[in-house]
Amino acid sequence: MEKLLEMNNFFKNIIIGLFSVRSNLTRVILTASGLTIGIFTVSIVSAAVSSIDKEFAKSMDYYGNDKVYVGTWPWSFDFDWWKYRNRPKIEESSLEYITQYSEYITDVSIKKNTWTRATYGNKASWVQLNGVYPSYQDMLSGTKIENGRFFSQNEWDLQRRVIIVGGTVRDGFFQGKDPIGKKIRLNNVTFEIIGELKKQGIGMVPGGTLDNLVIMPSTTFERILTRWGFDELVLQTSPEDIPLAKEEVGMIMRVARKIPPGDDDNFAVNSADAYMEQFNTMKNAIAGMGFLVTGISLVVSAIGIMNVMFVSVRERTREIGLRKAMGATNFNILTQFLSEAVAIAIIGGSVGIALIRLTVFGLASFPIPNFNGATLPISFDLLLVFYTFTVCVFIGVLAGLIPARTAANLNPIDALRDE
């Protein structure tokens, strides 16, 4: 019973605190806006980071977690172009060595890359071109043939002008109608569409979206587009063998290229996990910066609340004296001012959440121009509301504690005498 009465008192003090928030609404809103901005940015940063993460993982599917790529350049964000520019091109002949000597590689394909202009009637668009082996059909990752078929060994042997297209071609050229059997022109040569890839949506990595992709036999690619592009070797292994396979392929490549011991590699063996690692470093740097900046803004807004609370205590010294004379204990006064500070913080946080909700809603309803109806990858999480609430209570208590203690410890006689 005693406890219950005390609880009752506790809530009464909270109500007194809230009452004074209501009577100083303008000041409260101005103070709380600092926290609104803080909460808003912190949420946007975390939402952005988690969305980037998701999108990146999706993009990484394109490279697959079970493949090793041999190319001229390492996949890296801190790219030292001068070091790599004089490296020799990747030779298709290396594949023979790899197939012959490797234990871990189960399948191989060349991947010739270039960008070219695709036209259909009076429509034109830039597409990414890949010239590959028929075996590449089983090595497609992050997508699959959804419609039609891949090219056959026969078509590869005969250098047929057949292509498999990504999802953009359907929407861009054929108003969403079935493109199979239609003919489009690539670099002014006519090709027949025999297959269509599953549409994937916007990706994060350059060249990491399959929607803009056109795949054809590497023999056809070579005959028609040989002067452009660069080659990559795509090597199939299993996810757990990636590290060993990379090491092994590196050695085989050195032998194939007759690189003397002690000399540096003049090629690069890449895989998605290494890319992921690099990406994570970058993502953490972004998140770190974001959270540092927003952390500072939260501290600043806490100081703002503390300042207003000191002003409030100063203004209401007589009231505190009076309440104490009427029987308020130190704890009563402490609770009153703490709940005032927490209320300010929660008001700020709630407005922040409302803004985030609006922003997410706004971003989701307006597609990004020229991105095939895709929207900015950002999402709103209910957990966010919970976190924000917790952070606000924490900041309110933190900011209110010293002013509330000052108020609670005032001597009633001096407080009553205050002018």
Add this chain to the structure above:
Amino acid sequence: MAKSKKEIISIQSVSKIYNLGETVVKALDNVSLSIYDNDYISIMGPSGSGKSTLMNIIGCLDVPTKGKYKFKDELISEMDDNQLANIRNEKIGFVFQTFNLLPKLNAMQNVEVPLIYSSLGRKERIERAEEALHIVGLQDRMTHKPNELSGGQRQRVAIARALVNKPSIILADEPTGNLDSKSGNEILKFFAKLHKDGNTIIMVTHEESVAKLSKRRIDIFDGKIARDE
């Protein structure tokens, strides 16, 4: 003086000493005093005489440096802050010279303030506050804010607030000091009525005419009781 009456307050050899840096101020010097049920006391004295200090100690806002202060059977001089707060809440009603009403609360809410710190429920609080405002004749002004009331009315709200917890004593510090003579007289008449109804009133005042209306007069000079009759 009616010695047969029940003793409420017993102050024995109480001193209050302030250390102000190098100088030591003896605000109260070995004061002994008894206050009885249904007393109507005025405490007089020039400024700096120690009458405010005595009021603060009687009102449990402060504790003596030396000596014993007993309120009924409770030893106030040994209490901590929370115990003092409870005594103030339950046993003492304060009336101030400057009314000290909270400007953003209406008359009713102002009267309710002491009840908030007691264990009463909301319904009972409202009943008690209404009753107290009835006693001071402000039943028609319950929802008025202090700035919508006259000086005399404000002081009556303050008296209602002092009465609302049914205290053992009412402590009034210059209750007419901020009022014109007409309103002041009304308030004094009201105190007389409260006294007649059985309340114990202790009033600090400067004015001889005010002091005359009380039944017992205590003069303080240099921290000592100079007269008590």
